[in-house]
Amino acid sequence: MKVKNIIEELSKVEIDDKTGIKITLMTGDSHISVYAAEISPNTELNPHYHKIGIETYQVLEGCGIMKVGEYENDSVNWTDAFVVNKGDYFSISSPKVHQIINNSDKVLRTIFTCPSDHLGQDRYFVKAKK
Numbered sequence: 001m002k003v004k005n006i007i008e009e010l011s012k013v014e015i016d017d018k019t020g021i022k023i024t025l026m027t028g029d030s031h032i033s034v035y036a037a038e039i040s041p042n043t044e045l046n047p048h049y050h051k052i053g054i055e056t057y058q059v060l061e062g063c064g065i066m067k068v069g070e071y072e073n074d075s076v077n078w079t080d081a082f083v084v085n086k087g088d089y090f091s092i093s094s095p096k097v098h099q100i101i102n103n104s105d106k107v108l109r110t111i112f113t114c115p116s117d118h119l120g121q122d123r124y125f126v127k128a129k130k
Contacts, residue, residue, distance in 0.1 A: 006036045006060070006109070018125065020046050026111070033116045038109050039064065039102040047076060047099035048125045055098075055114040056091045059084050062108035065101045068092060069128075076128040097126055 009024045016023050022038040039045060039062075049071055057066075063085045069078040076097050084090070084100070092098045102108040115122070 006111070010036055010038045010109070015040075018046065018123075019048075020044065023119070028113075028116060030116050032113055033119075034111060034113050035119070036109065036111055038107055039100060040107065041102055041105045044101045045099050046125050047097050047128045048123055049097045050094045050114070050118050050122045050124070052094055052122055053115045053118065054091050054093045055112050055118060057084075057089065057100075058111045059086050059088045060109040060111060061086055062102065062106050063104055064108045065103060066090070066092075067099045067101065069097045071095070071097045071124075071126050076126055078128070097128070099128070 004026055006026065009026065010022050013022050013024045015021060020043060021040070024036050026034045026036055028034050063083065066082055066084050067078050068080040069076045100108070
C-alpha cells in the first residue's frame with residue numbers, strides 16, 4: 001500500500017492546459033479513481049461534461065461556486081449555481097456541464113472521484129457565455 005499526501009502531490013504538478021487547474025491522481029483504476037485538484041484564487045475550471053458516470057466532490061479547503069447546466073445547440077444553459085465550502089460533498093451526474101469557480105483570494109482544494117475516462121476520452125470542453 002502506498003500512502004500519498006494531497007498537498008505534496010499537488011505541489012509536484014503544473015496547471016493543466018485543458019482544465020486551467022492542477023489535477024493529480026491519488027489512487028484508483030478504470031472503474032473509479034480519486035483525484036486531488038487545486039484551483040488558484042480567482043480562477044475558473046474550464047466548463048465541460050462527461051457522457052458516462054458521475055463525479056463526486058469533497059471540498060477540502062477554501063470555497064467557491066459550482067455551476068451546472070445543459071449543453072444544447074452549441075451553447076450552455078446554466079440551470080444551477082451553488083456555493084461550496086470546506087467540508088461540502090456533492091455529485092455531478094452525466095451529461096451535466098459543470099464548472100467550479102474559485103472567486104476568493106485563497107486556494108480551493110478538492111478531492112473528486114470518477115471513472116478514469118473522465119480525464120481522457122470522456123471529457124468534452126465547451127464554450128460558455130458568462
